[in-house]
Amino acid sequence: MSDLKSGSNLEKVLKAGHFAFTGECGPPKGADVEHLKEKFQYLKGNVDAVNVTDNQTAVVRMSSLAASKLMIDEGLEPNFQMVTRDRNRLAIMSDILGAYALGIRNMLCLSGDHQTFGNNPQAKNVHDIDSMQLIALVKKMRDEEKFMNDEDIDVAPKMFIGAACNPFADPYEYRVYRLANKIEAGADFIQTQCIFNMDKFRDFMKKAVDMGLHKKCYILAGVTPMKNAGMANFMSKFVPGMDIPASIIKRLKGVDKKNQAEEGIKFALEQVEEFKEMKGVAGVHMMAIEWEHMVPEIAERAKVLPRPVV
Amino acid sequence: MIVADQKSLKEILAMVKDNKKILIVGCKGCVTVCNVGGLKEVEILASIMKIARKKQGNDIDIDIKVLERQCDNEYVAEISDIINDYEAVISLACGVGPQFLSEMYKEKIIYPGLNTTFFGGATEHGVWEERCAGCGSCAIHDFAGLCPIARCAKSLMNGPCGGSSDGVCEINKDTVCIWDTIVQKKIKAGQLEDLIGVKGLKNWRTARDGGPRRSIREELVQGNI
Numbered sequence: 001m002s003d004l005k006s007g008s009n010l011e012k013v014l015k016a017g018h019f020a021f022t023g024e025c026g027p028p029k030g031a032d033v034e035h036l037k038e039k040f041q042y043l044k045g046n047v048d049a050v051n052v053t054d055n056q057t058a059v060v061r062m063s064s065l066a067a068s069k070l071m072i073d074e075g076l077e078p079n080f081q082m083v084t085r086d087r088n089r090l091a092i093m094s095d096i097l098g099a100y101a102l103g104i105r106n107m108l109c110l111s112g113d114h115q116t117f118g119n120n121p122q123a124k125n126v127h128d129i130d131s132m133q134l135i136a137l138v139k140k141m142r143d144e145e146k147f148m149n150d151e152d153i154d155v156a157p158k159m160f161i162g163a164a165c166n167p168f169a170d171p172y173e174y175r176v177y178r179l180a181n182k183i184e185a186g187a188d189f190i191q192t193q194c195i196f197n198m199d200k201f202r203d204f205m206k207k208a209v210d211m212g213l214h215k216k217c218y219i220l221a222g223v224t225p226m227k228n229a230g231m232a233n234f235m236s237k238f239v240p241g242m243d244i245p246a247s248i249i250k251r252l253k254g255v256d257k258k259n260q261a262e263e264g265i266k267f268a269l270e271q272v273e274e275f276k277e278m279k280g281v282a283g284v285h286m287m288a289i290e291w292e293h294m295v296p297e298i299a300e301r302a303k304v305l306p307r308p309v310v
Numbered sequence: 311m312i313v314a315d316q317k318s319l320k321e322i323l324a325m326v327k328d329n330k331k332i333l334i335v336g337c338k339g340c341v342t343v344c345n346v347g348g349l350k351e352v353e354i355l356a357s358i359m360k361i362a363r364k365k366q367g368n369d370i371d372i373d374i375k376v377l378e379r380q381c382d383n384e385y386v387a388e389i390s391d392i393i394n395d396y397e398a399v400i401s402l403a404c405g406v407g408p409q410f411l412s413e414m415y416k417e418k419i420i421y422p423g424l425n426t427t428f429f430g431g432a433t434e435h436g437v438w439e440e441r442c443a444g445c446g447s448c449a450i451h452d453f454a455g456l457c458p459i460a461r462c463a464k465s466l467m468n469g470p471c472g473g474s475s476d477g478v479c480e481i482n483k484d485t486v487c488i489w490d491t492i493v494q495k496k497i498k499a500g501q502l503e504d505l506i507g508v509k510g511l512k513n514w515r516t517a518r519d520g521g522p523r524r525s526i527r528e529e530l531v532q533g534n535i
């Protein structure tokens with residue numbers, strides 16, 4: 001395989017210098033494959049890869065591995081999310097091999113929200129390894145073709161390695177160094193937490209660029225269009241690590257209730273335009289949470305269509 | 311020290327509902343220090359249990375005894391003469407105590423009167439906090455002298471996670487984000503470079519994950535010391 005690490009579509013798009021556009025899809029709270037396939041159709045052709053979330057907010061859902069495979073069968077490229085909350089290193093390595101065997105080529109390495117947020121707060125939290133170590137593990141399996149214990153792997157999983165970054169969590173001064181650590185661990189691409197505080201993100205990116213991090217790794221800016229002021233309020237209060245400036249909530253509240261969704265989309269589109277020009281930003285990760293059917297319109301209006309074929 | 315909380319009276323009464331004569335055994339070790347299993351607590355428990363049972367019209371006979379320690383067979387043996395006078399024993403010690411009692415007095419029913427919570431210390435009068443997870447391979451010097459295994463809700467070796475906000479952990483507002491504290495301490499000391507780079511996987515074999523643990527001091531076993 002040429003000089004590509006995984007050969008995933010996302011990797012090829014980024015490597016070719018295109019402005020990447022990724023989407024997100026949460027598996028169902030059940031085994032409703034038909035509904036999932038319906039959601040896929042909104043994303044197909046409109047994004048380069050789709051994050052398949054792994055029991056997000058610690059609520060049990062269909063496994064991200066299974067949903068990723070269903071996605072491949074429908075002709076989309078998944079970005080398989082894996083949290084370290086629910087698996088020890090044995091399960092992690094085994095799932096990575098399984099994922100690769102099923103055709104998965106992108107992985108996003110996460111620690112996961114603490115289980116107290118979810119619907120099984122009584123659960124044991126595993127955390128045998130953390131997200132940083134997961135990145136290093138996927139890299140080792142790919143590049144050295146070895147397991148964590150240094151045993152050889154016969155056919156090694158060649159993953160394009162993703163990691164998350166939240167510039168809005170504290171302590172802010174350390175966040176750019178933590179990003180650097182993730183890149184050193186082996187992250188090929190980064191998807192940031194949803195960005196609402198643009199001033200802070202501009203400052204963060206400047207720091208990242210000053211450190212040359214954008215040259216070592218593709219940084220995708222996270223965008224979530226708000227459906228209404230209530231959603232903005234809720235996220236600001238209850239989702240850990242969210243930084244939603246009062247001005248955004250005010251802007252949404254400033255329009256009629258029935259127009260708030262449009263206002264939310266407008267803000268997201270303004271963000272995408274700025275990210276296209278922002279130094280160090282290689283693409284956008286569009287998290288239209290339970291709003292997949294809006295992605296075609298958002299992608300169209302963001303002028304990111306058609307998606308490159310590489 | 312080992313910190314414990316007292317079980318509710320309701321739970322304790324339910325345990326001994328069929329017993330008419332019991333012994334409550336306290337411990338002068340950690341649980342005396344954290345005010346849950348010393349003489350005072352043993353006396354109080356005995357009297358409120360008697361009152362409660364009397365109210366139910368089902369009197370109970372309770373004697374009390376406080377041992378030097380319940381984690382040492384030498385002291386546990388001190389009740390061998392009297393234990394057969396009782397149908398059951400409530401141990402007000404950490405989880406070690408009722409097990410030492412169960413192992414020595416094999417026929418006896420031993421009830422735990424406490425919930426053992428953690429290894430920690432008092433941070434203010436009446437408040438105890440967890441500090442150590444007993445992982446069997448201490449590395450706090452790598453983390454500004456603070457333990458992320460015990461004190462980070464996700465036991466992250468490479469924190470802080472994306473949920474850290476204003477020095478507080480994502481799980482609730484009353485929990486300090488220990489990773490925030492670690493980073494702030496390193497920044498203040500001008501040692502941020504210690505947090506550059508990736509900390510490798512932890513070997514959990516020395517922790518409970520490797521199975522129940524045992525410490526053997528050869529020199530003591532051989533009687534040299």
Ligand code: SF4
Nearest residue numbers: 462470471479480487
């Ligand atoms: S907020 Fe801090 S203490 Fe809580 S899980 Fe994240 S890193 Fe650990």
